[in-house]
Amino acid sequence: MADVPNDAPEHCPGTSSDQAGKSSACQGCPNQNICASGAAKAPDPAIEEIRQKLTSVKHKILVLSGKGGVGKSTFSAHLSHALASDDSKEIALLDVDICGPSIPKIMGLEGEQVHQSGSGWSPVYVEDNLAVMSIGFLLSSPDDAVIWRGPKKNGMIKQFLRDVDWGEVDYLIVDTPPGTSDEHLSIVQYLSGAGIDGAVIITTPQEVSLQDVRKEIRFCKKVKIPVIGVIENMSGFVCPKCKNTSQIFPPTTGGAQRMCEELNLPLLGRVPLDPRIGRSCDEGRSFLTEVPDSPAAVAYQNIVQICHRRKVSVH
Amino acid sequence: ISINGLAQVKHVVLVLSGKGGVGKSTITTELALALVHAGKKVGILDVDLCGPSIPRMLSVGKPEVHQCDAGWVPVYADPQQKLAIMSIGFLLEDSDEAVIWRGPKKTALIGQFVSDVAWGELDILLVDTPPGTSDEHLAVLENLRKHRVDGAVLVTTPQAVSTGDVRREITFCKKTAVKILGIVENMSGFVCPHCSECSNVFSKGGGEELAKLTGSVFLGSVPLDPLLTATLEEGRDFLQAFPESSTYTAISQIVNTVLSSLDA
Numbered sequence: 001m002a003d004v005p006n007d008a009p010e011h012c013p014g015t016s017s018d019q020a021g022k023s024s025a026c027q028g029c030p031n032q033n034i035c036a037s038g039a040a041k042a043p044d045p046a047i048e049e050i051r052q053k054l055t056s057v058k059h060k061i062l063v064l065s066g067k068g069g070v071g072k073s074t075f076s077a078h079l080s081h082a083l084a085s086d087d088s089k090e091i092a093l094l095d096v097d098i099c100g101p102s103i104p105k106i107m108g109l110e111g112e113q114v115h116q117s118g119s120g121w122s123p124v125y126v127e128d129n130l131a132v133m134s135i136g137f138l139l140s141s142p143d144d145a146v147i148w149r150g151p152k153k154n155g156m157i158k159q160f161l162r163d164v165d166w167g168e169v170d171y172l173i174v175d176t177p178p179g180t181s182d183e184h185l186s187i188v189q190y191l192s193g194a195g196i197d198g199a200v201i202i203t204t205p206q207e208v209s210l211q212d213v214r215k216e217i218r219f220c221k222k223v224k225i226p227v228i229g230v231i232e233n234m235s236g237f238v239c240p241k242c243k244n245t246s247q248i249f250p251p252t253t254g255g256a257q258r259m260c261e262e263l264n265l266p267l268l269g270r271v272p273l274d275p276r277i278g279r280s281c282d283e284g285r286s287f288l289t290e291v292p293d294s295p296a297a298v299a300y301q302n303i304v305q306i307c308h309r310r311k312v313s314v315h
Numbered sequence: 316i317s318i319n320g321l322a323q324v325k326h327v328v329l330v331l332s333g334k335g336g337v338g339k340s341t342i343t344t345e346l347a348l349a350l351v352h353a354g355k356k357v358g359i360l361d362v363d364l365c366g367p368s369i370p371r372m373l374s375v376g377k378p379e380v381h382q383c384d385a386g387w388v389p390v391y392a393d394p395q396q397k398l399a400i401m402s403i404g405f406l407l408e409d410s411d412e413a414v415i416w417r418g419p420k421k422t423a424l425i426g427q428f429v430s431d432v433a434w435g436e437l438d439i440l441l442v443d444t445p446p447g448t449s450d451e452h453l454a455v456l457e458n459l460r461k462h463r464v465d466g467a468v469l470v471t472t473p474q475a476v477s478t479g480d481v482r483r484e485i486t487f488c489k490k491t492a493v494k495i496l497g498i499v500e501n502m503s504g505f506v507c508p509h510c511s512e513c514s515n516v517f518s519k520g521g522g523e524e525l526a527k528l529t530g531s532v533f534l535g536s537v538p539l540d541p542l543l544t545a546t547l548e549e550g551r552d553f554l555q556a557f558p559e560s561s562t563y564t565a566i567s568q569i570v571n572t573v574l575s576s577l578d579a
Contacts, residue, residue, distance in 0.1 A: 068337075069336010099449055100446055148448075150419065178446065180413045215366070244507065244510070246508060248541050248544065252549070275516050278474045282475035
């Protein structure tokens, strides 16, 4: 059964929830008896369908953070660009941030629409070997708000994994929203058959970020996702005029370095703040090609190399 | 006896953004402190269940939450009890513990936070939210339906990737009939402490453009200030520590505008 059936009431807790059939919202729902009997909680057949669909995808990497605004989408986009610079590789970028999809803008694909064919939904190609899918492509206006509760978001993520015609892919990069909630649980659940190679965790140096990121790392351990490593983004700012460095987001508790030491995780690298990154993202261009010699671009390229090598030896 | 936690709360203001990491919790904290300094009794309801930032920003660590006849007693940030707070941060045994909940469970706790906390007499209750337009936001509004929501302050940073999400949040407000009190542009330029050169680290002008585009009030810009970040890290009161700063001036102006629109 669908996570939220078409005939479900507004506060449907989801057919796989503990409250399925038992919550007050379930009164009067035609599916109430089925849910209450537990029949709806049999393993979702979509998990096997997705496993089969994704046999053509060699590696799946999640980009996570507990914290918002640390650079997950920026990293996901640029990791995809960097991997796709090798023409022999096929790269796919899946954006499961349902409420705040940033990937279309960062990839210069705003206004693009998704097409349906016999073999499913076609992703949008930004290069011949770089395909992208986001709910952003399903919205008709930049003002459209996706005001969905968890179960409906879960249904969308299932469709993204099951119904998109990704084809033969070397790397599927999954960009996520901040937190440890429906989107994250759904990605893990629906990929439980197909498998996840690992997660890259993004943080900024300050404790307000790290305290959320530690929760995300706990989440990864709980759902058994290997952590490839941690990236410290917005790590210092070099003034373009006087060249002095300022710690705008100060590492008051030792930054990602100390957290990685405490949790025995690799620190993949530090990326400095650079106004040109934000500008490139706003304009939908890769700053790796726009300003390849900038310290930030160099840091990113190093990190991509390390991710490449580490994907087979994860924690 | 029905528990009606918000019965003596005069005004309720949501702090929203479509985008993560723009400074919702920061702006909520600074607005709250400014209002307390202006003599108001203030409450902060932190409904970010996965990433609750308010306890640390106000240096209230991990106190216990007690029950009284009127419901849960909020945690006070100050001995005079001018600033009351409720956050899931106070309910976690281990601060690194992840709250891995799906929507319905989040909705249920938020319902309790709104209805079962004995807020007492407050001039303003500020509601800090996570990014997005999902369960938490709908839960807060549904539970506040019995009371008046005066409106929402929307926070953005200057760049298009942020304003792009905040536009959707504006649609959310229109669809749920939440009045938009105005837009704050945070992280608006960084003045180098060494040479005073201003760098637009996160681009420029997006907040004001968004206000114009959507017919909203532009409340003002807050600069990217490492002193603000550092005091929040330590849970100190920035407004008391740096009253001469341009950041202080910016925040004060925003507070004054919000107060005028509430009294109007």
